[in-house]
Amino acid sequence: MSLTVENVSRSFSGDKAVDNVSFTAKKGEIIGLLGTSGCGKSTVLRAISGLDTGYEGTITVNGLKSRSVNKDLGIIFQEPRLMPWLTVLDNVCFGLEGDKKEKKTKALKLLQQVGLHGFEHYYPKQLSGGMAQRTAIARALVTEPETLLLDEPFSALDAFTKLQLQDMLLDLWNSYQPTMVIVTHDIDEALYLCDRIIILKGQPGSVHKNIEINKQKPRSKADPELTKLKGEILKALELEKKAASF
Amino acid sequence: MAVSERHQNNSTAFFAKKEKAAQVKSRYSILKVPAGKIGLSLLLPVLLLLSWEAGSRLQLIDSHLLPAPTVVLITLWSMAADGSLWQHTGATLYRMFWGFIWGTLIAVILGSITGMSKKVELMVDPLIQAFRSIPSLAWVPLFILWLGIGEVSKVTLIAVGVFFPVYLNVTGGIQSVDRKLIEVGKAYGLSTFQLIRRIVLPASLPSFFTGLRSGLGLGWMFVVAAELMGASQGLGFLLVLGQNTVRPEVILASILLFAVLGKITDSILKKLQDKALHWQDRMENNEAA
Structure with missing residues (x-):
């Protein structure tokens, strides 16, 4: 259970x-x-x-x-709730701890999976609503929560x-x-x-x-x-x- | 029915191309200088200066009261040549610098504490608001009495001027940080200190810069006030000197220097602001797009 x-x-x-x-x-x-x-x-x-x-x-x-x-637990809210001062990549890394390189590799892999490959250096203001929510999903999943x-x-x-x-x-x-x-x-x-x-x-x-x-x-x-x-x-x-x- | 993964990736790639194209376009449009616009905004000042100069030369204006622009420039030139220009400017900049640093420092410390803690705000804020309603120039006699006529009283006065706008904006900035972003941090189990460092500080940075720039403006006002009362050097002293020796060209030269220095320091802050806040989704940032 x-x-x-x-x-x-x-x-x-x-x-x-x-x-x-x-x-x-x-x-x-x-x-x-x-x-x-x-x-x-x-x-x-x-x-x-x-x-x-x-x-x-x-x-x-x-x-x-x-x-x-x-x-x-990972949470995805109704709004993307991205930190506007962080790039897509740094937003995905937000909840990760540990080695910088390792964090980046993990985040890049997830960004690829949510279809945001090539957008890692964008800022939230440059994203469409769907792309922002994809970023939020990647941020929630990158820590590999069980729930x-x-x-x-x-x-x-x-x-x-x-x-x-x-x-x-x-x-x-x-x-x-x-x-x-x-x-x-x-x-x-x-x-x-x-x-x-x-x-x-x-x-x-x-x-x-x-x-x-x-x-x-x-x-x-x-x-x-x-x-x-x-x-x-x-x-x-x-x-x-x-x-x-x- | 299901939209396949490949479809998704295709559409994303399409987005990417479109957005990159838009970016390239906007980058070029910044480089294009609208010459007509600059000409238009220069028209009035140039006309004004020319008629001022002509009026002085044709003796339509009493040059004992309003010397020609060229006379002001010559005065500046000779002051630069004998070194007094640098001495006075340096003295003013020195006072401004330390007043600005101290005012900002104290404002940031106090402002962050009152911004974070409702209790401290209840305790401290009414007092600060009461002090704020005192016209700051009213402090001058007291500062001179307490701190003497030297640098300390001047720097203190400038610091008081810088303090209030920075304090108000730091407190306000922290209090208006989006609760939803803080919740994201909490969901990741960040400690209070981490929340402050990773969310509250960057989120209140825009407001902090607004405070810095209005603090700088007030600082320039107060440096004049401080130097008008008992100084032996500085641009404010030049104003008094010009008045006492009936040399309006010295007063005008000093006013001109204040304008130039004020503009330069503000544009330095603006540059810093733009660099630090490039991520902001503001009208100004999107102008070029």
């Missing part, structure tokens, strides 16, 4: 935002936290990351209780870039096999990437459904089974009526 979240609740100044959320992730599993805006998806992710320690409940990473930031947390990583990108980066993420997952927890509000994205989708609902948010998808990746987006699942999810989120009336 690589990641366990047990009865996690979180209140902000008296108001409960997340109530009793529990789930587990097997090693190498891709988990999707899906829900409408304001249901506490990101709150759960921040609790796992250790950036927020004000929660109740237990989070176990690799069998160890975790209450602080952890070297085994990767992604907070709506592609929601600020245009549709085409989003598709490209989803495929890139699957390629990277193939080569590093990290456990991943992806927060998303995009049902198609969740169906395309995840082995398990956890639907959070309500205010405070709690686990509404835990759906396992046993399907080989990469998946076809037109797969009838997935389409059926999508209908179920829409129904679960009580969005179907609205969707039909549009």
Whole structure:
């Protein structure tokens, strides 16, 4: 068991935002936290990351209780959050320690993998949104974390870039096999990437459904089974009526 | 449906070519000097100088009050020849240098502490703000009384002038560092010291430079004030000397020197600023693109 979240609740100044959320992730599993805006998806992710320690409940990473930031965790935020004064290469090296040459070799290898070969001396201001997010992904992966947390990583990108980066993420997952927890509000994205989708609902948010998808990746987006699942999810989120009336 | 890896790499290579082409283009456009624009901005000053010179020569302007530009230049020339120009400029630059260094140093130390700690800010900031509202020239008599008429009181006065803008900008710069970037550092488990060194300092550098440049401007103002009151050398002393000996050309020469020195020191800082902050996504940096 690589990641366990047990009865996690979180209140902000008296108001409960997340109530009793529990789930587990097997090693190498891709988990999707899906829900409408304001249901506490990101709150759960921040609790796992250790950036927020004000929660109740237990989070176990690799069998160890975790209450602080952890070297085994990598985080990718919604925005790239690159240091504007560092080059792409130095940004990727940001979380690495040790020998300079070694750091550079590792970073260059990852930059190649995310398709940014030749851009290592660019500054963030010269990058497009997609390139910046690729850099951020490289920065998170270069430390080879066992668990990767992604907070709506592609929601600020245009549709085409989003598709490209989803495929890139699957390629990277193939080569590093990290456990991943992806927060998303995009049902198609969740169906395309995840082995398990956890639907959070309500205010405070709690686990509404835990759906396992046993399907080989990469998946076809037109797969009838997935389409059926999508209908179920829409129904679960009580969005179907609205969707039909549009 | 899936976009293949090869596709991705192709599109990235395409991006690369496009961006490199754009860069090359912008590099050349910097070299192109728009001669027409320079001519236009020189037109008015040149006309003004010419009519001033002509007015003086034709005795339309009383040259005892406003000597011709050439007379001012000749005065400068003779001062350079007898060495007094270098002596006075040197004295002023010396005071400016130490005042600027001390003012900046104290401002950076105090400013970083108040910027980092809310408690210290609550304790120290009101006091500093109160001192700031005192017109700094009001300190002059006190400084002279305490520190004498020598260099120390002058340097102190300049340092006071430089202190406030640098302090305010350092504090403000640190407080406005993007919380999201700090979070990235925290996610990598950086210690407080590492957070400061690797994120807070570089992120507040732009604001620091803004403070330095306005501090320098105020420093030049204060050096004049300091030298107007009891100095035996320096450009400010030249102003007084010109007034007492009724030689407006000496006053004008001194004013001209102040302007030139102020401009030179500011452009040195600007150069440093551009070098240190080339990564910034600013309007100014993108002008050439």
